[in-house]
Amino acid sequence: MIAILRRVLRNVAVVGFVTASGTVTGFLLGDVSRRVSGNRMAPWIIGRASGVAAYVMLVALVLLGLVLSHPGRARVSWPSSATRIRLHVTLAVFTLAFVVLHVVVLVTDRYAGVGVWGALAPMGASYRPIPVTLGVIGMWSGVLAGMTAASAHLIPVRVWWPLHKMAIGSLVLVWLHGVTAGSDTSALRLVYLATGVAVVLVAFWRYAARTPRDVAAERAAQLEHAR
Numbered sequence: 175m176i177a178i179l180r181r182v183l184r185n186v187a188v189v190g191f192v193t194a195s196g197t198v199t200g201f202l203l204g205d206v207s208r209r210v211s212g213n214r215m216a217p218w219i220i221g222r223a224s225g226v227a228a229y230v231m232l233v234a235l236v237l238l239g240l241v242l243s244h245p246g247r248a249r250v251s252w253p254s255s256a257t258r259i260r261l262h263v264t265l266a267v268f269t270l271a272f273v274v275l276h277v278v279v280l281v282t283d284r285y286a287g288v289g290v291w292g293a294l295a296p297m298g299a300s301y302r303p304i305p306v307t308l309g310v311i312g313m314w315s316g317v318l319a320g321m322t323a324a325s326a327h328l329i330p331v332r333v334w335w336p337l338h339k340m341a342i343g344s345l346v347l348v349w350l351h352g353v354t355a356g357s358d359t360s361a362l363r364l365v366y367l368a369t370g371v372a373v374v375l376v377a378f379w380r381y382a383a384r385t386p387r388d389v390a391a392e393r394a395a396q397l398e399h400a401r
């Protein structure tokens with residue numbers, strides 16, 4: 175009976191998280207659409223807003239990943255490991271959706287100076303090519319990190335796990351992209367500062383807690399997961 179109750183609570187938590195995320199996302203998009211209706215800069219504003227949203231979700235995704243990989247996670251019985259992974263995957267999907275929205279809107283905006291080539295390849299944009307290139311490389315490295323995790327059951331753990339850790343490099347590149355490419359960076363200075371400090375602190379908390387026994391247990395768990 176207790177096991178059934180826990181399973182129900184886990185499912186409710188996942189559904190609640192997805193529902194809340196969708197509600198907030200829909201509200202924000204609706205509010206942005208209302209504010210920029212009839213504005214020639216609407217594509218740029220929506221593209222920038224979706225980019226900021228994708229960045230915040232990527233920060234949350236990396237923070238959650240650091241927490242999930244913390245050596246002390248095994249001492250926490252609820253929510254279950256499966257539920258935590260499900261939340262991680264759900265957040266990754268939302269992050270990808272906003273990245274796609276960000277790219278598509280800017281590609282179709284003729285005033286943005288990005289274009290298809292600039293959105294997909296390094297140094298292809300006419301608008302701030304170096305900052306935009308940082309975002310492009312960050313996007314592809316993030317996609318690679320996600321694809322390796324999704325294919326964990328198909329490739330050896332010694333291959334996919336180091337590649338999956340590229341997510342932190344992706345975040346660094348995206349952080350630099352947001353700071354240097356955005357025309358409103360000064361208004362978001364506190365956001366970039368707070369999120370950057372948060373990731374550094376959580377990463378230190380996660381890796382400083384590792385012991386030789388934790389490393390051995392982590393490798394054994396990865397091998398078991400890869401089977």
